[in-house]
């Protein structure tokens with residue numbers, strides 16, 4: 001029977017590349033993001049696939065339940081959940097608005113947690129798969145991207161814990177931890193001028209590594225050799241050293 005995958009943040013970047021990978025493997029797809037036009041274009045580009053589009057701002061309270069109810073109403077059952085939607089913002093904590101940082105928490109943490117909670121019973125029944133997109137930001141605090149780094153630490157922690165809870169059940173759970181990747185993320189985060197984004201990986205390569213890791217049951221996938229070295233170093237170094245090192249690559253030149 002054809003399996004169904006729900007991908008959040010499907011309209012661009014890593015999520016878009018995930019869509020291409022799963023479409024190539026014949027999955028029925030449920031695509032979630034805000035940009036309805038882009039989602040419809042993606043659907044139109046996949047004429048051989050059963051594609052359902054749900055245009056939804058996941059940073060709004062209650063949005064995940066709306067998505068879940070819509071999927072149920074359509075009579076669909078999710079085998080694979082890819083929680084990919086997320087955004088960051090560069091700037092000192094008080095230079096950013098409270099609203100945008102709360103929105104980040106709502107999207108990166110709350111929506112991801114709610115969608116996981118709501119869809120996991122079906123995924124368990126069907127021995128399906130859960131991929132949460134964290135980041136190398138998860139491995140240490142991130143001055144000048146404080147809330148973003150903290151949000152990704154949450155995603156990694158939650159995902160590793162769930163992977164252990166579900167060990168032996170046949171459900172695959174993976175945290176994908178990309179480093180800087182060439183997508184809209186840099187523009188949305190105003191990160192184009194920071195050192196951290198001087199070199200980026202290709203989104204298609206990152207998505208492929210995440211998808212392959214999920215299928216093989218790998219719990220954490222850090223993309224790129226240097227990113228793996230960085231994550232390893234962050235575990236070994238005293239926290240204060242790691243935080244100072246991050247500061248050198250996240251600080252905008254004229255930061256307040």
Ligand SMILES: NC(=O)c1ccc[n+]([C@@H]2O[C@H](COP(=O)([O-])OP(=O)(O)OC[C@H]3O[C@@H](n4cnc5c(N)ncnc54)[C@H](OP(=O)(O)O)[C@@H]3O)[C@@H](O)[C@H]2O)c1
Nearest residue numbers: 009011012013014033034035058086135180181183184185
């Ligand atoms: N690029 C990097 O350097 C990098 C590194 C590590 C981790 N990541 C993580 O990778 C994931 C994907 O990001 P990306 O790099 O592919 O960036 P991207 O190209 O900006 O894609 C973000 C996706 O999330 C969707 N999205 C944003 N806000 C949303 C909202 N409020 N409700 C629903 N959907 C929303 C966007 O679609 P709409 O605008 O249509 O809503 C888009 O499809 C994120 O979780 C990000 O934190 C990225």
